[in-house]
Amino acid sequence: MIRDNLSAAVGAALQSMGIDPLPDLHLERPARREHGDWSTNVALASKGSHGRNPREFAAELVETLAAMQIRHVDAIEIAGPGFVNFRLADTWLHDVLVEVVEAGDAFGRPDIGGGSQVLVEFVSSNPTGPVHAGHARGAIYGDALSRLLEATGHRVTREFYINDRGVQMQNFAASLAAVRDGREVPADGYAGPYIQTWAREMPAGVDPLEWGYERCLGYIDETLKRLGVEFDSWFSERSMVGSGAIEETLGDL
CATH class of the missing domain: 3.30.1360.70 (Arginyl tRNA synthetase N-terminal domain)
Incomplete structure (x- = not known):
């Protein structure tokens, strides 16, 4: 140029x-x-x-x-x-137009990355409720960054890191169970309208933690797809901890 x-x-x-x-x-x-x-x-x-x-x-x-x-x-x-x-x-303007026509879709796509792999982890909201405006903003930023990296010669993996263990998951499950059973939501629980809706959908006898986790994650995925954002990898924190990878890594260090 x-x-x-x-x-x-x-x-x-x-x-x-x-x-x-x-x-x-x-x-x-x-x-x-x-x-x-x-x-x-x-x-x-x-x-x-x-x-x-x-x-x-x-x-x-x-x-x-x-x-x-x-x-x-x-x-x-x-x-x-x-x-x-x-x-x-x-x-110079004429020459630029000629270059644009000749290059077609390749115009403005310099091979900076040279095929190098890049992991872009974004959104990664807790599976305890719907996507809110802040998550949506992160989704747009992350997807835009991923597309720019792809356009400049990088091989991109889009990852959603699932925070599916810890106190917040227990509180989420307890909230669903309480509403389903006609009890008050715990003081440190979740009381949004979606809890009422999902608790009514939840079948009797299922584990509120596992059912709620799958219900929420599916809803998050559906919402993000409506934004045009899709992930290559949904990585579970619970699976990482259960695999022993953390202890193994600490041992190597």
Whole structure:
């Protein structure tokens, strides 16, 4: 793209002027349109390397760049204490459109990842109630990040880490059982309207913990799919603890 081309040209010009090593090259859009399309402060930033008046150095840099006849550059000018501004010809817009058409769906998808594997764990709400607005926000962010990683050459696994053990699960099960049996919900239990609905659905004789866990997880999955968010892996904390993997890892450490 044009920014990369300009950066490469500036780097080559600096090397031909004896600047080694090269400083960090910053190209940015000028705050004011009349100052051109792109600008660099490299003459100021590299003063420690060339030891000259930045504006005088910028003048030599402009002369060197002009001699390179950079494609799509209409004019190169000095501004202020040593900024170098580039004005682009309209031809660069045409070339970009041609590139977009030729690349098709591959346009804007640089292979940064090179097929490397990335695990993105997100949402991971407790299976004790429906998805709320905060969970939904995390779902959108996580899915967007996953899609960006995939578009840049990464192999992504989307994981929902299920917090299915601990006090909150016991309180959830106790709440369902209490409502089903016509008792008051425990003080540290869950009292949302969904508890009333699910407790009425829960068959007699089932384990409230296991039934409630499956009911809630299914509801979470359904809600997220309605958002267009799906997971490759639903990883249970309970299964990890039960496998002995934590103790084994601690032993290895």
